Amino acid sequence: MLELSNVDSFYGNIQALYDVNLHIDRGEIVTLIGANGAGKSTTLMTVCGVVQARNGSVVYQDEEITKVAPNQIVAKGVCQVPEGRLIFPELTVQENLDMGAFMRSDKEGIARDMEYCYDLFPILAERRKQPGGNLSGGEQQMLAIGRALMARPKLLLLDEPSMGLAPLVVKQIFEIIKKVNAESGTTIFLVEQNANLALKIGHRGYVMENGRIVLTDSCDKLLADEQVKKAYLGL
Structure with a gap:
């Protein structure tokens, strides 16, 4: 459904994404985890067209949308729940x-x-x-x-849905994200600092550091990965 190929994104002269490659298949929950400032939100903004990739391509349902205006991307079925x-x-x-x-x-x-x-x-x-x-x-x-x-939306982008919320509310929100995916088949791209919760509801995941994808696997395998445990799960 969505593929980013060799994407570089900038804010002015400051580069935020470096050669990002990722894909999302129809019906999946794919999660992108990483520390604050890693480039996760910029990745979503690049998909939405709010930040346009300077290099590389963004392809949605076999159509390149790299230079398409944000309102036209929404009309094609991509919708974001922004951070905050x-x-x-x-x-x-x-x-x-x-x-x-x-x-x-x-x-x-x-x-x-x-x-x-x-x-x-x-x-x-x-x-x-x-x-x-x-x-x-x-x-x-x-x-x-x-x-x-x-x-x-055919593709729902969620940016830090757990931010600033009490644990019980976070659990409720994540259960609803799973329910929406299961009931309607809505494809979900979830950006989240709460790596433990995100990886527990996702099908596949990507790990981002300093604007680069450094690791990708099924969420089950990422949850068991020693590097991910140490860096993001506090284990």
């Missing part, structure tokens, strides 16, 4: 979800997907008339994921 959630705090929960469907015109489908989001996140149904800014951090993360699902 970035909901619209003054809009209600329901209005935030509506914003996720702004490129759609199928009213019946939008209504069904809204109910699906409320089934996934019952707390959002209870608070549908409240401003998003009044929600807790965990509830805002649920809202950000729900908003992305309202776009009916």
Whole structure:
């Protein structure tokens, strides 16, 4: 579904990604782990077109999207839940979800997907008339994921969904990520510092250091890898 080949990305004159190669197959959960500043978020931004690769290529469903505008990439079925959630705090929960469907015109489908989001996140149904800014951090993360699902993505990009959340909420969020993948077949590219949790729900994983992919394998094998244990799992 997605392939990055020899990708270099920059912020001005500062290089953030070096010769990145990775692929994601349809229906997978693929996780990208690494330390803060390793280049994980830049990888997602490059897929989305917010940061354009200076060298190499990004191919989505056999179409090169390296130089395609971000809004056109969203229209093709790629949707990101950004780091820090970035909901619209003054809009209600329901209005935030509506914003996720702004490129759609199928009213019946939008209504069904809204109910699906409320089934996934019952707390959002209870608070549908409240401003998003009044929600807790965990509830805002649920809202950000729900908003992305309202776009009916084929490829869902999740950037640090556990950031700043209590362990019980993190566990709930990750269970829902697994459920969305299993029930709808949505392909998921998960960037996460909580390597232990990410590798437990993923199918395959990549390890990034200083803008480079340094290791890749099945998540089971990465969990058992001594180098990964020492560097990322605290074992």
